[in-house]
Amino acid sequence: MSADKLKIAIYSGDIPSTTFIENLIEALSEQEFEVYLFGKLRRKVNYKENIKLFPTPQSSLRLIIFVILEGAKLFIKNKSKFNKTIKQLKNKNKNKKSFVRNLGFILPVLNNQPDIFHIQWAKTVNLNYELYNLLDCKIAVSLRGAHINYSPLNDPELKKAYEIYFPKTDGFHAVSKAIAGEAVKYGADKNKIRVIHSSVKDEFLLSNAIRKNRNDIFEIISIGRHHWKKGYHYALDAMNYLKEEGFKFNYTIIAQGDIPEEILFLLNEYRLNDHVKIIKGMEHVKLMEKLKSSDLLLLPSVEEGIANVALEAMSSGVTTLSTDCGGMNEVIHNGENGFIIPVRDPKSISGKIMEISRSDPETLLNISLNALDTIKTEFSREKQKREFSEFYNSLVDG
Structure with a gap:
């Protein structure tokens, strides 16, 4: 590899990371970049040659040896x-254990400094603020969902960290215009923010939308972790209205983690157990199969950036119904490529579901065609690759 290749560190804390961060890593590896990954190695991954791993050991003894060796190098x-x-780390950490862990994170970064250190989760700004004092490279921060929309509202310490370090950040990647606007409130320079949408892998794109055969029972699906911001309780309120109307449906929620008591209560209160099924996670291939077999993806969220599951549904020919939260109206245009309803409005959810179920197949086919075109035009892998390349080059040239 040539010495003039731009070195980009993608930092989320875990190797491998979430699906959309792994998609970014893969996209960057297809370009003229060297990609550095720091953090905890959760499992072995086969990356391309231009992706270099600098994992921090997790066991105490290996971590101590690692810190001694990396410290000697520095x-x-x-x-x-x-x-x-x-x-700086002695002043920051109150005990030896956290001090050693902190060294285990920062030392390999200092010994293998990239040209750009790209923080994937904004909360890292608070957890590892020493990066701003110790790195001799450009720092970029991704602005995503909860970390910007509501976490700083509930965490005064995080809010203060954003206000201190956002003005010192060299560049920001925002997943939506809405989130970019939120970051400005904490001191981010709007001229340093680049909105770059997530992409959908080419293999998930249909070559064309497919007219679905309508069954007697309308299949509805929601996908996403159990969290109040996902709005599942509003969805269950809506399912109760549908049941009262005599509407025939099945509703599947696929969500990681324990089912919240509120959700269990509503299932019993509304007697929805014959209509609603909750699945605790599913591997991605099977998840996509389940999604594609559904009549409707319902996104009942209170807050989102731009939900990746909505992009995957639109790319797969599945009609998408979303609340008007976060950046969702940047991808879904009501009645054109999907449907938008107000936030926290179960009556609107149930009413729109019945309306969609009664739509003629030709109308829904055209909406699916428009959705597919939106994904191919605005959320393609090639567009994402080009925009990140421009973003990184502007940081080092600026």
């Missing part, structure tokens, strides 16, 4: 940087 390379690092 001391030999840059004694003043080593001393500065030790001093």
Whole structure:
């Protein structure tokens, strides 16, 4: 590899990371970049040659040995940087265990500095603020969902960290215009924010939309972790209205984690157990099969950036119904390529579901065609690759 390749660190804390971050890593690896991954190695992954891993050990003994070796490297390379690092982390960490863990994170970064350190989760700005004092490279931060929309509202310490370090950040990647606007409230320079939408893998794209055979029972699906912001309780309120109307449906929620008590209560209160099924996670291939077999993806969220599951549904020919939250109206145009309803409005959800179920197949086919065209035009892998390349090059050239 040539020495002039731009070195980009993609940092989420875990190797591998979430699906959409792994998609970004894969997209960058297809370009003239060297990609550095720091963090905890959760499982072995076969990456391309231009992706370099610098994992931090998790066991205590291996971590101590790792810190000693990495510390020696930094001391030999840059004694003043080593001393500065030790001093700052001693002041930051209240006990030896957290001090060693912190060293295990920062030392490999300092020994293998990239040209750009791209933080994937904004909360890292608070957890590892030493990056701003110790790195000699550009720092970029991704602005995604909860970390921007409501976490700083409930966490004064996080809000303060954003207000201190956002103005010092060299560039921001926002998943939607709505989230970009939220970050400005905490001191992010709007001129340094680049909105780059997530992409859908080419293999998930239909070559064309498919007219579905309508069954007597309308199949509805929601996908996403159990969290109040996902709005599943509003969805269950809506399912109760549908049941009272005598509407024939099945509703499947696929969500990681334990089912909240509120959801269990509503299932029993509304006697929905014959209509609603909750599945605790599913591998992605099977998840996509389940999604494609559904008549409707329902996104009842209170807050979102742009939900990746909505993009996958639209790329798969599945009609999509979303609340008007976050950046969802940047991808779904009501009645054209999907449907938008107000947030926290179960009556609107149930009413729109019945309306969609009664729509003629030709209308829904045209909506699916428009949705597919939206994904191919605005959320393609090639578009994402081009825009990230422009973003990174602008940081080092600026």
